Amino acid sequence: MSPQQAGNRQVLPANDISAVDRDLSGTVAPFEPDQKYAAKHPLDPLLRPGRIPHIWCTGCGLGVVLTAYLNGIKKAGLDLDNVSVVSGIGCTGRIAGYIQLDTFHTTHGRAIPFATGLKLAKPELKVSVISGDGDLFAIGGNHLIHAARRNVDMLVLCVNNFNYGMTGGQAAPTTPVNAKTQTSPYGCWEHPFNLPYVAAASGAVYVARWTVLHARRLMESIAEAVQHPGLSFIEVISQCPTNFDRANKGGEALDLMHFYQNKTTVRNGIDPKEADIGLYTPIVCGKFVDIQKETYDCCYGNMCTVAKGGKK
Amino acid sequence: MNASDTLTGEHFFNGNIASAEGAIAAGCRFFAGYPITPSTEIAERMSRRLPQMGGTFIQMEDELASMCAILGAAWGGAKSMTATSGPGFSLMMENIGLGVMTETPTVVVNVMRGGPSTGLPTLVAQADVMQARWGSHGSCDMIALAPSSPQEMFDFTVRAFNLSERFRIPVIVLSDEVVGHMTEKVVIPPAEKIEVVDRRKPSEPPGPNYLPYKAGEDLVPPMANAGEGYHMHVTGLTHDQRGYPVITAAAQVELVTRLCEKIRRNRDSIIKCTEVDIEGAEVVVVSYGISARTSWKAIRAAQRKGLKVGQLKLDTVWPFPEERIRKLAGSIKGFVVPELNMGQIVYEVERCAAGQCKTRLVPHPGGEIHDPAEILKAIREVSK
Numbered sequence A: 001m002s003p004q005q006a007g008n009r010q011v012l013p014a015n016d017i018s019a020v021d022r023d024l025s026g027t028v029a030p031f032e033p034d035q036k037y038a039a040k041h042p043l044d045p046l047l048r049p050g051r052i053p054h055i056w057c058t059g060c061g062l063g064v065v066l067t068a069y070l071n072g073i074k075k076a077g078l079d080l081d082n083v084s085v086v087s088g089i090g091c092t093g094r095i096a097g098y099i100q101l102d103t104f105h106t107t108h109g110r111a112i113p114f115a116t117g118l119k120l121a122k123p124e125l126k127v128s129v130i131s132g133d134g135d136l137f138a139i140g141g142n143h144l145i146h147a148a149r150r151n152v153d154m155l156v157l158c159v160n161n162f163n164y165g166m167t168g169g170q171a172a173p174t175t176p177v178n179a180k181t182q183t184s185p186y187g188c189w190e191h192p193f194n195l196p197y198v199a200a201a202s203g204a205v206y207v208a209r210w211t212v213l214h215a216r217r218l219m220e221s222i223a224e225a226v227q228h229p230g231l232s233f234i235e236v237i238s239q240c241p242t243n244f245d246r247a248n249k250g251g252e253a254l255d256l257m258h259f260y261q262n263k264t265t266v267r268n269g270i271d272p273k274e275a276d277i278g279l280y281t282p283i284v285c286g287k288f289v290d291i292q293k294e295t296y297d298c299c300y301g302n303m304c305t306v307a308k309g310g311k312k
Numbered sequence B: 001m002n003a004s005d006t007l008t009g010e011h012f013f014n015g016n017i018a019s020a021e022g023a024i025a026a027g028c029r030f031f032a033g034y035p036i037t038p039s040t041e042i043a044e045r046m047s048r049r050l051p052q053m054g055g056t057f058i059q060m061e062d063e064l065a066s067m068c069a070i071l072g073a074a075w076g077g078a079k080s081m082t083a084t085s086g087p088g089f090s091l092m093m094e095n096i097g098l099g100v101m102t103e104t105p106t107v108v109v110n111v112m113r114g115g116p117s118t119g120l121p122t123l124v125a126q127a128d129v130m131q132a133r134w135g136s137h138g139s140c141d142m143i144a145l146a147p148s149s150p151q152e153m154f155d156f157t158v159r160a161f162n163l164s165e166r167f168r169i170p171v172i173v174l175s176d177e178v179v180g181h182m183t184e185k186v187v188i189p190p191a192e193k194i195e196v197v198d199r200r201k202p203s204e205p206p207g208p209n210y211l212p213y214k215a216g217e218d219l220v221p222p223m224a225n226a227g228e229g230y231h232m233h234v235t236g237l238t239h240d241q242r243g244y245p246v247i248t249a250a251a252q253v254e255l256v257t258r259l260c261e262k263i264r265r266n267r268d269s270i271i272k273c274t275e276v277d278i279e280g281a282e283v284v285v286v287s288y289g290i291s292a293r294t295s296w297k298a299i300r301a302a303q304r305k306g307l308k309v310g311q312l313k314l315d316t317v318w319p320f321p322e323e324r325i326r327k328l329a330g331s332i333k334g335f336v337v338p339e340l341n342m343g344q345i346v347y348e349v350e351r352c353a354a355g356q357c358k359t360r361l362v363p364h365p366g367g368e369i370h371d372p373a374e375i376l377k378a379i380r381e382v383s384k
Helices: A017-022 A062-075 A092-098 A111-121 A133-139 A141-150 A195-202 A215-227 A253-263 A296-307 B015-025 B040-053 B063-075 B086-102 B129-134 B150-167 B177-181 B249-264 B289-304 B322-329 B345-353 B372-383
Strands: A083-087 A102-105 A126-132 A154-160 A206-211 A231-237 A264-266 A283-290 B009-014 B028-033 B056-059 B079-084 B106-114 B120-124 B143-145 B170-176 B183-188 B233-235 B273-276 B283-287 B309-314 B316-318 B334-339 B358-363
Touching: A062 A092, A062 A126, A062 A154, A062 A215, A083 A092, A083 A111, A092 A102, A092 A126, A092 B233, A102 A111, A102 B063, A111 A126, A111 A133, A111 A141, A111 A154, A111 A296, A111 B028, A111 B056, A111 B063, A126 A133, A133 A141, A133 A154, A133 A195, A141 A154, A141 A195, A141 A231, A141 B063, A154 A195, A154 A215, A195 A206, A195 A231, A195 A283, A206 A215, A215 A231, A253 A264, A296 B040, B009 B015, B009 B150, B015 B028, B015 B040, B015 B079, B015 B106, B015 B150, B015 B170, B015 B177, B015 B183, B028 B040, B028 B063, B040 B056, B040 B079, B063 B079, B063 B086, B063 B106, B079 B086, B079 B150, B086 B106, B086 B129, B086 B170, B086 B233, B106 B150, B106 B177, B120 B177, B129 B143, B129 B170, B129 B316, B143 B150, B150 B170, B150 B177, B150 B183, B170 B177, B170 B289, B177 B289, B283 B289, B283 B372, B289 B309, B289 B334, B289 B372, B309 B322, B322 B334, B322 B345, B334 B345, B334 B372, B345 B358, B358 B372
Parallel strands: A083 A102, A083 A126, A102 B233, A126 A154, A154 A231, A206 A231, A264 A283, B028 B056, B028 B079, B079 B106, B106 B170, B143 B170, B283 B309, B283 B334, B334 B358
Antiparallel strands: A206 A283, B009 B183, B106 B120, B143 B316, B273 B309
């Protein structure tokens, strides 16, 4: 990638694995981790051999999300042979490829309908969709609201970095008003979605928001959500120091961590309508919705009983 | 799968119902779809039948979702299907490509109607033939079957499932509005007489050395389902035998070549044509779907006038029967190709005839079937 093509992105060092993955010519030598840094990690059994280091930029929050997810499903005590992870396209969409479980990297926006088919065909599976804000709320927005309406039993973990990172930092349906991106050079003029509000309004039975600073709360929330019958939705706010935060002078990753530390409040149980996010305005986190409702499987089973001539 | 779910016996079914029953007889227990004329009877039939037999019917929010849901269901171990028509078929294209790339067995029924765009929702056309072959981006080889009667809707839907399981690819049933809505006798054999093929499973147990995309001599890798402990990665990115993304030309060459070759090397077992009066023919009518039936009247009229005319009916339109056309072209005066579009399969016939004989298209943009007199006129011209 030439500096011109890179725009305002950080130019990656030649020995970074992400450069190998993105370089179409295939001429860059594969990354060989230095043995002194390759000590055992407690999550190694859940990571695909040979796939770490990951492709994400220095300072990205996705490593925290991956760790929180893996620790969350471990804490929940799930039978790991029955866990499937489905993702769409984008930076977050690459999460599935690092996890040593049944993992599916689908097309842009379509992780949820793929996961719906997988879950309904084999109801004993525990299915998680992990994808980004653009994938789940722009191109895939229709699928999210319908999966929530149906209350399909799955976790949707949405990493919101307020822009399209993989393609170089363009505006997303989450980009706050006045934020600069590669396709909003004069500042974003569109109103953004408030993701927990959309998910809750569509019927999600568990709705929470955390930032990548809240690693432990995020992990505990994931452990809780994967066991909650029905569609659970967790938004994770993440910095994007290469694109979004660089364009908006938000600082380096550590500055954003300080921001999350100083400017977030945890308000469990509030109406998600009150959880709007602006450009570097205070962020409300917490578990907003935790209700019980018949899952799709349960409703479908009742209908099948009628179809076979029985009574509900 | 319970044998009693197969409706053995003689029925008076329209083509769409016959297709749904063919799917059930082949073991389909998952249907995701979105209502669209003239295919809707398939979804309606499935919504009635599948809940009675422990299967899953789901009406999705659109055709993109329907296509993705049947791919997901296939990885959950189900035999899955969707049914649609022109606009919905266009929306499915990207994820048909995902099915090709991830080698996911599934069946897509396209009951063709007039286009472009919304076109003629209730009226016939055969204008999606090239779309079935080339509609999804990238290089791939496809399998598409073209039924021309309700009986063939049943038989070809069963075969579509068998081919999809055998070659791990989305198989397309290219029907059309007239065949879908035509009502005729359909004979459903006893379940044990219906050949049903199931995907080959990995012979080795789960373990660190499992390679989900390692194919043997037939180039089709065995397929594990989710939840069986294999912990496989499935991606639409170019990938290696481990299923891991590899963004290099070398990986692309290895994978895409195999995806195409697994179909090309097996074309003899996939391609099926029905030949009528080909022996000694001077003119051969190459046709498929409803146009194969429209051609019969013209062929009989020509034969009564002493013309030597035969028919090559394409039961499979893809892969195309290149060898058969090439061979026939060397011994006949010409081909007549009636199709309800402005010229699609005719280009394949021309390519394979390679100037050895005449090739005459009988085009029709759709909305009605051909007037057999037009086909007869073309037969006469070619036989001169």
